[in-house]
Amino acid sequence: MSxxxxxxxxxxxxxxxxxxxxxxxxxxxxxxxxxxxVWLAAGEPLENLPRSAAExxxxxxxxxxxxxxxxxxxxxxxxxxxxxxEWP
Amino acid sequence: xxxxxxxxxxxxxxxxxxGEEAQxxxxxxxxxVVGADAVASAGLVFxxxxxxxxxxxxxxxxxxxxDASGWLFAPSSVGTPRVDAASxxxxxxxxxxxxxxxxxxxxxxxxxxxxxxxxxxxxxxxxARRAGIPHVVVEPDADGGALVVVPPGAPCxxxxxxxxxxxxxxxxxIAALSAxxxxxxxxxxxxxGSVPGRRIDLVRGVATARPTSRLAGCACGSTAGADExxxxx
Numbered sequence: 001m002s003x004x005x006x007x008x009x010x011x012x013x014x015x016x017x018x019x020x021x022x023x024x025x026x027x028x029x030x031x032x033x034x035x036x037x038v039w040l041a042a043g044e045p046l047e048n049l050p051r052s053a054a055e056x057x058x059x060x061x062x063x064x065x066x067x068x069x070x071x072x073x074x075x076x077x078x079x080x081x082x083x084x085x086e087w088p
Numbered sequence: 089x090x091x092x093x094x095x096x097x098x099x100x101x102x103x104x105x106x107g108e109e110a111q112x113x114x115x116x117x118x119x120x121v122v123g124a125d126a127v128a129s130a131g132l133v134f135x136x137x138x139x140x141x142x143x144x145x146x147x148x149x150x151x152x153x154x155d156a157s158g159w160l161f162a163p164s165s166v167g168t169p170r171v172d173a174a175s176x177x178x179x180x181x182x183x184x185x186x187x188x189x190x191x192x193x194x195x196x197x198x199x200x201x202x203x204x205x206x207x208x209x210x211x212x213x214x215x216a217r218r219a220g221i222p223h224v225v226v227e228p229d230a231d232g233g234a235l236v237v238v239p240p241g242a243p244c245x246x247x248x249x250x251x252x253x254x255x256x257x258x259x260x261x262i263a264a265l266s267a268x269x270x271x272x273x274x275x276x277x278x279x280x281g282s283v284p285g286r287r288i289d290l291v292r293g294v295a296t297a298r299p300t301s302r303l304a305g306c307a308c309g310s311t312a313g314a315d316e317x318x319x320x321x
Contacts, residue, residue, distance in 0.1 A: 017102060018095060020102065021101050024101065025089070025101065
């Protein structure tokens with residue numbers, strides 16, 4: 001885990017939507033402003049996870065190859081302030 | 089939460105504001121459903137699919153031919169106890185949900201009422217109110233009707249119920265009202281405090297919600313939550 005991340009989740013073995021679901025659960029456990037490091041595979045997970053995180057109000061800090069792990073990437077996400085939705 | 093459950097409930101875990109803890113609350117819930125006729129069918133399936141931990145069905149009647157015109161009860165189930173027929177269909181839908189006949193003395197943590205009479209609806213709602221648990225009461229009317237949503241401490245069902253008596257016989261579109269009632273209950277269980285006391289009228293497919301208000305002198309104003317301290321664990 002990088003020094004700037006409060007938690008890390010490895011979803012390289014999972015497919016969508018499990019990749020973002022597991023990341024979302026990990027983000028739910030963090031305080032706003034804390035960072036989550038996600039290890040994920042190239043392809044669909046790498047395309048979807050940063051986008052989903054941004055859509056949920058989080059900030060994607062970095063997307064970069066995971067050192068020493070061909071085909072894997074590291075995404076650093078900072079948890080947004082977030083607001084509970086108002087149900088209809 | 090283990091991967092099996094995360095996989096099962098992945099789609100709703102993605103809903104903003106509906107996370108791991110909300111799903112866990114649902115998994116711990118013991119939901120009593122009063123009435124299991126055709127009107128209740130969609131609501132029962134909704135509760136199972138949402139992942140309530142324990143579904144207690146209370147119904148003393150057998151499956152009637154009219155029930156079998158819906159999609160929960162097969163024609164071959166006509167004449168068998170509704171609870172048994174419903175359980176046989178619902179239980180295989182999820183291995184994470186226990187579907188059972190309501191046990192005598194069972195202490196639910198939420199109640200959904202599809203009563204067949206006004207007195208039964210009032211009695212079931214009052215029991216839930218006195219226990220301090222969230223409940224929803226459904227008033228079917230043809231292919232619509234109304235439902236009264238009662239979180240703990242809100243104006244009771246008697247304050248917001250229809251005063252015109254039993255509605256017209258249910259028609260197939262009633263599934264929308266049934267599912268809407270189950271959704272309201274799920275929201276109250278998953279995110280306590282997120283749903284206010286309200287009445288939703290579904291007329292010609294259009295849902296209209298308005299806050300409920302307490303009738304002057306109603307006992308729920310003086311004893312709301314009176315039994316809450318001794319309520320369900």
